[in-house]
Amino acid sequence: MTNLARNLVDTADLHPDKPALILDDVHLDYRTVEEATRRMAGWLRAQGIEAGDRVALMLPNIPAFPVIYFGALRLGAVVVPMNPLFKSREVEYYLSDSGAKIIFAMPGEAAAGAAAAGARFVGIEGADAVALGGIIGEATPVDDVVDRADGDTAVILYTSGTTGRPKGAELTHHNLRSNAGTTLETLMPMGPGDVVMGCLPLFHVFGMTCGLNTAFSAGAALTLIPRFDPVKALDVIPRDKVTIFQGVPTMYGALLGQAAGREKDLETLRTCASGGASLPVELLRKFESTFGAAILEGYGLSETSPVASFNHPDAERKPGSIGFPIRGVEMAVVDDQGTEVANGEVGEIVIRGENIMKGYWNKPDATADAIRDGWFHSGDLAKRDEDGYYYIVDRIKDLIIRGGLNIYPREVEEVLYEHPSIVEAAVIGVPHEDLGEEVAAYIVVKPGETVDPAEVSQFVQDRLAAYKYPRHVNVIEALPKTATGKILKREIRQA
Template sequence: MTNLAEFLVRTASRYAERPALRLGTAVTSYAELDRLSAQTAALLRAQGLRDGDRVALMLPNVPEFVVLYYGILRAGGIVVPMNPLLKARETEYQLRDSGAVLLVEWHLAPGEGGQGAAAAGVRRFVVEPAAFDSLLTEQEPRHEVAATAEDDVAVLLYTSGTTGVPKGAALTHAGLRHNTEVNAVDVQQATPQDVFVGCLPLFHIFGQVCTMNAAVHSGALLTLVPRFDAQSVLDIIARDRATVFQGVPTMYAALLQCPDTADADVSGLRMCISGGASLPVEVLHGFERRFGCMVLEGFGMSETSPVVTFNQPHRPRKPGSIGTPIRDVEVRLLDDDDQDVALGEVGELAVRGPNLMKGYWNRPQDTAAAIPDGWLRTGDLARQDDEGYLYIVDRKKDLVIRGGYNVYPREVEEVLNEHPAVALAAVLGVPDERLGEEVAAAIVLRPGTSATTDELQHFVKERVAPYKYPRHLWLVDALPMGPSGKILKREISVSVN
């Protein structure tokens, strides 16, 4: 097996009549999903797609995303997943940078994608379910799967741009296959009886590999959620007797704050997984108390296909930790001179393994800077305990240096999240003439609660060293978030008195 699409072919041969996808009341079997992807491959080839051509996929969490994803791979193309909410200039940039030959867009998209495609001179194909189904029925299925090498690119996934201009992480068939297998077998221990909740966006690496690909690998049912809404997700978990839920911290916080959880039947859940950002320990414990399902936290990034470490089921879980490296993956913690730090000390997390990207698309200098010696520099600061468990301290670039003292925003955010009125908190550094940087915090309060900034500042001041508590605090209605639910600190409007 080389081509990632062969997972679907293999699963369909074993579990042809088992349900693969569900959206509302519509259910697609694995035999149907296999056929539809084969017809999609035939359609793409008939329209001139060649091996290695890039096809941009701009759809929400609908069955057509899965059909097209595997169809593109099956035809020998490279999938370029894109957020359906991108603006025209962002779409144009990614289409030009990737060299995509086609943009496939959802019929209910706001139209920005089409404008971007026109500006980039890229063909656009609009997917409307009934018309798309009709078009596919006219195609003779292309049952064969295009031959690919281990290091051929399968997915070109653009990073969120938190460290500058978005770059295309070139993920290989071998890297994605390895990470999918480890997730499905080692981490999730998934079976065909499992039901995965598909509320993470499939255009994002977390939802794409850990939910969609892992479900297909296992022959499990993927129940799709096009738009996350806490109450709707709870209803779907109950309706489908879902067994595996995966989300980012903001999703867990929303489920925990949902007012109608007393009667929510989530008894089918056997595993909850958090990633994408650090999960506040208070949210973790609150969720477990409310819903009775343990939350296991891990760490990953687009460049690592994505999972690097995880609180694995066969080892004790440590709240606040991102766990230990997954199978075949190595990690190191390095100082500014690229030397290993002492046990318990903070260093930059570096990763090596079969899950690493091939590089940044057409960016050899950026690739060499990120992977200078076979070890990917993640830009995350972490420490490791004597049992090998890792703890993310913060992003290296988010480190606040206040008067020569290092302040890690994650630590201050954890304290703020302990306050009963705080729903979300983002701690960051702001310029200060005297100290270089000062600690600041933007805070979203829970619905129906109240708290003053003075009260919140005092709450933190009592719990951290004097140089760590935020001197500037302000209340906001919401925090800016990326497509995966990660808080985008660079976009926070700073309010300093």
């Protein structure tokens, strides 16, 4: 029997006076945060929330998030994290689908969505945990932690919904505790003297597991940025002496874009980790040469809690690789029939182990399609080398088939990132009457610079086979992204 809330409770017992959360001038130690979760649990219990009930949480990275998160888990309730940028119809869907009884959110769209779904809305204003004072100040604390079985659901985390409506991945207490433990013990060792940059959204599995859950397991401080901004990050890192930075590739690119005169601001960093999307090799090289901080790339999905593979700090690092499977996890590359392919050949990544979700909430058919014979099918194309390191090639759904030939957008994007004027790039397939699909590139250039689309097209043609270079090059001001900074190709296609 276990409960993810023990991550905080046990650490507060060992390190009560160590800093837990920082948000500019707000500094909260572990004793304060843990006591707040007791009152939060007491308030929820007084509202009739019981073990197994769903509690929705739609907040940016502010201290109130972990207080509500661990307060709900303490009761054995199930947390449903949501993007604070959602509109009312999205809120209604998430609440209705999950059956959440209550939602904590900033005033605005969430209130209308909650009303439509028949859920209780609790408005949270202000940036720090004191904003909860009016709610939990007089609540009777709950000192115990409700026992939960390893297979009990702790979090319902909705996938981004690249096809159809989002599905809720049920992540268990064991999924999340083991993934945070493995991250802490083998991938990103940290302790009470460390400071973790909390710029990844806590409602996203990367920020939730590798940031919040891992830091709270270790007794490290989590310094929060409500919404990522590279200039703010470059101010916070030296101010708070950040030792561990976790981000997605676009965050590293944004920091690089603000590097002029600030190359020394990242000198306190000991570990940088990248995930959420493929990290272009050229971006990695430019970041490391500019800031002198090495980046370790990993791989995972919402359904895998999330970490599945990583460039382990005690092993050879291979730029462009997502490393090899973490402790307690197996991976393979298979063909359409589910047969493992030879090293160097491209196939779909399948994963099994203690990190795999319980299933999709109330969607048995989708669960059966995703998890076959114990293996989760990722939808990602990859190849494995002779040393067991994996390399993402692309998403299966992003594959471009031009005149019967397969083109992996990532390969083209890697070349585009080598162009001296390009800071971001996305490649998609567009319909073509004769060839089926044609290659189209969407690029963002450095401020104050211009490029000739024909020159960019030629730049790629000089470096790749003739059928792969983009015949259409579109220069745009910004690429559409998720809240975590992941480029949204489906929105580019719909534009």
